[in-house]
Amino acid sequence: MNCYRHIFSLSRIGSRSNHNATFLRRFHNGGFRKLQLINEVRRLYNSNDMWRDRGILPEEIDAMVSHIQEGYSSFHPKLVYKTYKYGRGGMTLQEHFSLERQDELGYCCARRPLINAGDWPCMAAPSLPIDVLLLKALANILMQEFIWRRNNLPSRLFYYNEMLDYHQRFWDGQSGVEKIVCVDLSHSIRYVSTPRLWNTLKCLHNLGVISHILKEFLSLPIYNADTNLQIHHYNCIPLIGELSDVLLHIFFQHQFDREVLGRYEGVLYTRWDTNVLLASTRYDPYHLDRPQILDILRHVNLCGSISVIERGGGGMVVKPEKSQIFLSVDGDVSIPQLSEGETDYESE
Template identity: 90%
Template sequence: MGRNQPTYQEEEMMTTFCIISKVFIGSRSNHNVTFRRRFHGSFWKLQLINEVRRLYNSNDMWRERGVLPEEIDTMVSHIHEGYSSFHPKLVYKTYKYGRGGMTLQEHFTLERQDELGYCCARRPLINAGDWPCMAAPSLPIDVLLFKALANILMREFLVIRNNLPSRLFYYNEMLDYHQRFWDGQSGVEKIVCVDLSHSIRYVSTERLWNTLKCLHNLGVISHILKEFLSLPIYNAATNLQIPHSNCIPLIGELSDVLLHLFFQHQFDREVLSRYEGVLYTRWDTNVLLASTRYDSYHLDRPQILDILRHVNLSGFISVIERGGGGMHVNPEKSQIFLSADGDVSIPQLSEGETDYDSE
């Protein structure tokens, strides 16, 4: 019985083996550098191909959306070639409440569509109109590609480097660990809450890319990410391009992961360098940090404002102090409570109790 042609994965494995052999056998250092670069590029190609195939084979929803096996094979070929023809079109739709519009429950359903692989905007696009909204590539196959990229970035830069559980597959799942960190903390004197959502308008494509140097050497993944950051967005109703002030496309999980990495390099790093050992977590744009009775530093609004100015960001700051009956409701449908004894708790709110900026 004759052997079939080698698969793309087998070709990559053979190429990788040859490259590794030449790296160790080669005598000249410049040759070794060349081979290592080739090996690194092949590694990220294989990572992306495997993640695309894993997602496609793990859930029938991609076939239900019309993604055919032939399209997966074509995408794999494009990845091998460096994905030079990358031209997806992002389409934007708005939804309104009230008569003829969506109910609050429908809103919460829409808000979670990115967990199913869609690209859902939980924030307003700059100059784009009403919120909530949905933005997605015009082709379902590109939604699959962006989901695969988000998973790889989460695995490489969030899960591994922050010691998060390896089973974490969706960005929204990180909220649970953010809340669990605070629930049960004791001896807290003051909690400072910072909402960084207004900073997004200052995160231009150029600034994000220049900040995240870790994304520059990922081969074909770097190429696709750079193209993604500058994708034009069109209104689904008028087919006209929407200006978004050079802000990165805010269209769901891939955008969320990129923004999280940006804030990690900018805001998180600055806070942790100034306040060693501080109680601190951030989920998305929601920051919580606290001082205890044992801390030597002074933690208050002016100090956080100074950090925001230093990293050229903006944020809404609120302070909860022990003994003041402090409670703060954050944008993620939960609340943080500081008792008179310095104990922190996060009672969960049911869906619909948090009012969004709807009119």
């Protein structure tokens, strides 16, 4: 499945229609993408007063629009990093939940540790609020282009985290299930280097100014907010929030999802972020178990922890702070919700 949709058909070389198609193709890759990004930046800014509350003035939006029209060659925001710890003198559990949701307000909040950067959780963000707005606009465009449409999700979804609800709803109420295999791909992130992600996602190469900004984003340095020293994140793309999450999700679509769905046609399968669930029923012609998934992981050069639950075997985590999945003795799947107060982060 080609990641980039070719909208314009080719005509005879030298014909007027061929020149028109060439012009339209260049416009689509150049002018159209600039207009798409400009429109999303303006839409975000006008849809919520929080951007003005952070000090972004209309003149800054106009200046950004001019930069985008010129190709945005000066995209070099400095990223900052802050560590939060639990316990005495640190953050409370409720503060942690508030921090996790900051990316839904347009911040870049890391739910994962930066490699060699300290304790989880942390927050990293561009130095200027206007750059946060730009990265949010980029994340929205990539979600619409390569996640919502490819997974038949409703276009009204606006935040990456909203996919979790659809992941859970897919499983809640499934019947006739014999076995569920859960794969946690979070440890694979350390193998997703910038060159590997960029080489895998050819679909990101034909997006004009968006491609240029994404390449700049992937190579940005990260600095500790307290010491102003650079934080090295070797062998991993910068994990600074929603845009990173979206890029990783698209990467896993091309690497892991495609391989699983190619081997097990019609399998019950969903993935939210790095949490994978797939199941077999009594009618499936294939055998689904840990060795088969390990073989897939080796084939795509990724790693993950694998858990298997048989009928009537109990619960399994879908996402630690959100829910668990249960398979009854009758083969029925349910996902009871956990309240925030029931989560014990100290035990992780």
